[in-house]
Amino acid sequence: MVLEVRIRAVASDHPVRRAPSEFDEWGEISPEAKAMEILRWLIEAQISGAWLEVGNLSAHPVWYGPTESSKAMNIGIGILEEFRGQGIGGIAQRLLAEELHRNGYVRVEASTDITNFAEQRALHKAGFICEGTLRKAQGRADGLHDLQVWSHIS
Ligand SMILES: CC(C)(COP(=O)(O)OP(=O)(O)OC[C@H]1O[C@@H](n2cnc3c(N)ncnc32)[C@H](O)[C@@H]1OP(=O)(O)O)[C@@H](O)C(=O)NCCC(=O)NCCS
Numbered sequence: 001m002v003l004e005v006r007i008r009a010v011a012s013d014h015p016v017r018r019a020p021s022e023f024d025e026w027g028e029i030s031p032e033a034k035a036m037e038i039l040r041w042l043i044e045a046q047i048s049g050a051w052l053e054v055g056n057l058s059a060h061p062v063w064y065g066p067t068e069s070s071k072a073m074n075i076g077i078g079i080l081e082e083f084r085g086q087g088i089g090g091i092a093q094r095l096l097a098e099e100l101h102r103n104g105y106v107r108v109e110a111s112t113d114i115t116n117f118a119e120q121r122a123l124h125k126a127g128f129i130c131e132g133t134l135r136k137a138q139g140r141a142d143g144l145h146d147l148q149v150w151s152h153i154s
Contacts, residue, residue: 004119006045017055027141041056041096043056057075057076057077057096058075059096060073060074061072072151074109075109075110077110079092084118094125096108108151108154111134112150125152130149134149
């Protein structure tokens with residue numbers, strides 16, 4: 001039984017356990033994207049009295065103008081397969097949005113495939129609002145996909 005969930009910032013090159021999914025089959029990764037500044041957190045849950053790594057979160061900056069107040073953070077999440085469907089994803093994304101708000105970011109956003117209903121549900125439970133569809137925004141191994149964009153505002 002899951003008792004508690006916490007997130008812990010780690011270095012961007014910290015080894016994380018992979019959480020494979022059909023929405024994570026990229027094909028060739030762009031060198032420019034590899035060079036992008038990405039912040040990372042481990043998600044840990046207290047299960048039967050022990051803290052276990054159950055997934056990870058990331059965040060990268062998105063600029064909507066040349067001013068500090070135009071800088072949003074776009075977050076991503078992966079929960080290890082054996083820990084999905086227990087409410088951890090919703091709690092973890094809420095915790096990260098709150099941490100980023102404390103660090104001064106008003107806009108925290110998440111973009112997810114229009115068919116990723118589990119993530120849409122988790123974002124809703126985390127207090128994010130769906131703002132609309134980004135057409136043909138994400139190229140994966142099998143081609144271009146439409147994304148939904150969600151935001152959590154402080
Ligand atoms: C998406 C993900 C982060 C959600 O985390 P989670 O801990 O499994 O999610 P939660 O348990 O908080 O909630 C999942 C919700 O989605 C629902 N759900 C799960 N699979 C679903 C599906 N195929 N269709 C519709 N709803 C679904 C669950 O019923 C639950 O809703 P409920 O609480 O109303 O019952 C996790 O499943 C995951 O890591 N998936 C693979 C990676 C991924 O897709 N990352 C996001 C990329 S943008």
